[in-house]
Amino acid sequence: MRWPFQNNGALLKQFYEDRWHRSDPFDVNSPWIAGKYPALRYNEGGHSNYNKTSTYWTTNVWYLRARTIEFGYTLPKAWVQKVKIQRARVYANASNLFSIDNMKKVGVEPEIIDPNGLQYPQNRFINLGVNLSF
Structure with a gap:
């Protein structure tokens, strides 16, 4: 879940549909639409928005x-x-x-x-x- 595009991986539907995203995906200045999950996108110079260490995806599994x-x-x-x-x-x-x-x-x-x-x-x-x- 931490690296959704790794190895050309497919995203789970709920992460894609309920994520933070721009109202116009082709305009970086368009307003953000809030979601439950973080934005999933490629950035210039790599995938820096989702390959940093974060506790967001950490889950206490039982x-x-x-x-x-x-x-x-x-x-x-x-x-x-x-x-x-x-x-x-x-x-x-x-x-x-x-x-x-x-x-x-x-x-x-x-x-x-x-x-x-x-x-x-x-x-x-x-x-x-x-x-x-x-």
Whole structure:
């Protein structure tokens, strides 16, 4: 979020639509229109308006993640011995099934550790299985 144009990156819609900007983008003397987010623009000599250190984009992140959940059921021996199976178990497990966090409003994964935000979010996996012992 700190470097919105880095690596030809796309802006999140809310940062673009609710930002400080000039009423006429081609006239540097036109009046400013207030917004929630800072102005996003290229300046002469580089991108000096958004590559300076600032606490504006700093966010206190909190989250609760279901990292791994597994449900299983072992069928009673009386049922499985009828079909000559010693043990039968059915199960379902999931990784990263859901996350409760305060970062959904900006569309950022709470566990991203890359300082420029160019990291993919956590993958979600759901597995179903049967474990049979003959």
